Amino acid sequence: MKRILIGLLISAVLCPAAQAFKQETHRRLVEDAVTYMQNHPTTTGYADLQAVAAAGGYTVAQFAQVLGQSAYDVDDFQDTYFCGAVTGDCVYAPVFNAGASLVNYTSYWHFQNHTQGPDVHGNDLGGYNYELLTVWGDIDNLAATWLVGDYMDDGPGGMTGWWSNDDSEYNTYGITEANYRQGTTSTKSMYDDFEEMPFQPLDNLAQYWYDQFLANPTAQSLGYALHATDVVQPHHVWTTSALNHSGWEGWVADYYDSENLNDDTLVTQALGAFTPLSSSATDIRPLLTEGGQIAYANGALVLSSTDHADRVQVARVVVPHAIAMVVHLLGHASAQITQ
Template identity: 80%
Template sequence: MKALFALGLLAATIISAPAYAFQQVTHKRIAMDAVQYMQDHPDTTEYNRLKAWVNAAGYTMAQFSEVLGQGAYDVDDFQDTFLCGAVTGDCVYAPVFNAGASLVNYTSYWHFQNHTRGPDVHGNDLGGYNYDLLTVWGDIDNLAATWLVGDYMDDGNGGMTGWCFWSCADDSEYNTYSITEANYRQGSTSSKSMYDDFEEMPFQPVDNLGEYWYQQFLANPTAQTLGYVMHTTDLLQPHHVWTTSALNHSGWESWVADYYDSENLNDDTLVTQALADYTPLAASATDIRPLLTQGGDIAYANGGIVLSSTDQADRVQVARVVVPHAIAMVVLLLDHAALQVNP
């Protein structure tokens, strides 16, 4: 296991780091720009089918685009993942030093797909965040694992305990294992013992999150649940497929948000070119994960340099690949969704 840094360094380092994902505003822009692209290209997308469904539900496309984008934005705010203190048994959804700051919730650990390794312990073809098995990592990863060492996943009253055994508070807040983890299992297998120590937790990958919410959308089609699916554009964020919370992670995300417009990262021509790099889902496909993984493959193959470089030219080069491919991935997901709700 990788060496852990001193606890005293933790708060100062992590307090400076925003959420581990494309910034929420970027998630929203990507989703809304995908709708705009479809509107601009009705002959090569399923825009007309999508619009017919949206209008039949009583909404304008502008309203749909806003709700879709907000859904993609909101996933980072989910309070659905509680970890419990190894000593106290107190279960919380974010680190105690997070109070009053706009920082990561534990839900963000479901937002990775590790392309540096093969199958995970659950049986997924590519796993999610697992500190003990990271191939690349840095200070934020080490410090979080130090802070959370021995902490376990909330699995309901009377479930797992930490180091205190009989004296733990055992104040289950959500039963994360039986709700969130179960939702994101998506055909894989799990046991509680996999989640009894944070530093070895094999979080489910983000494509399983996307598959869960897509199935929820199909069962009850709403723009909001479809928007949750679109948070999987994290697969086009290189840190999420190389899998690290560090190595310029937050700086890169801030840069993308700052330069999204000035560098024309949503360029129509680049999105058109990006669409050609995907194999679209068949209309009859029941699992969207193959498409999502294609997005991760693109980011992994083209984005690694931003983990080590903050050079403007390097960032522009990567961003003008991954952002248009993120928009293109959303277009293809919306195409598939339109065919399901309006055959």
């Protein structure tokens, strides 16, 4: 049985389904948002963005590249280790890191579950929690079977395997989970079995990095926060690693240009779907929740259909809204620094 699972997990890793928008799509969404601001300077706060870029020693084009690369890089974070229930051996990717270049366990922080209400931490919308999924598929089940009983690395001297083995590599609970807690509460016992882990939602990840940007403005920290475009990816708000997840993301990357998914007119229309953050606000999560609501209301079709026309229909809603959300965030962030 274990050998069969290893083979299935290798297949799942080679066709990763929990990585959200493809990394290159994350880059394009951010760069296209900057381009949109350049093309609409009087309605987007472009002057503030230009000032922030210059203060950091960048041209706007260079700033866009660093922001986009940083949004890309979040999927490569090696900040989340799970430890074997029996061995206590801790790794950051499936099959003993064989798939690390494609999908890491950090991906489980990249969901905002709109099919459920408040979570055990106190978030109004929780993140990935296998036990509470309302839609799921083969990849979800395979991961839960492979990782059954595995616990989150909480540093040396914390939780251990069956024989008190403790091969801690990184204090995920004390660093990553704590960073993404964002005023909620957690206990180690919440993370002692993968199949019941209530991961913090993506908007908390974005809020953490946005706060880092406000405290010490860098293009990298702001770019990390912009990985929040995952909330406009339907699988990440319906919350499943399966159900055409990987195929949809690959399709978006492949047809991004030929289907004109970043159409300027559609982005302009999408901007109006968001409630702009007030100039005094530092909590960006209400805006991100609106992005998730748009994907939840308009994106379910791509969980069940691979038809090209169906995918175009959904993509021409969610991609412009993802770009529009970034425009709002960049305008707000820039104004916070230049005020």
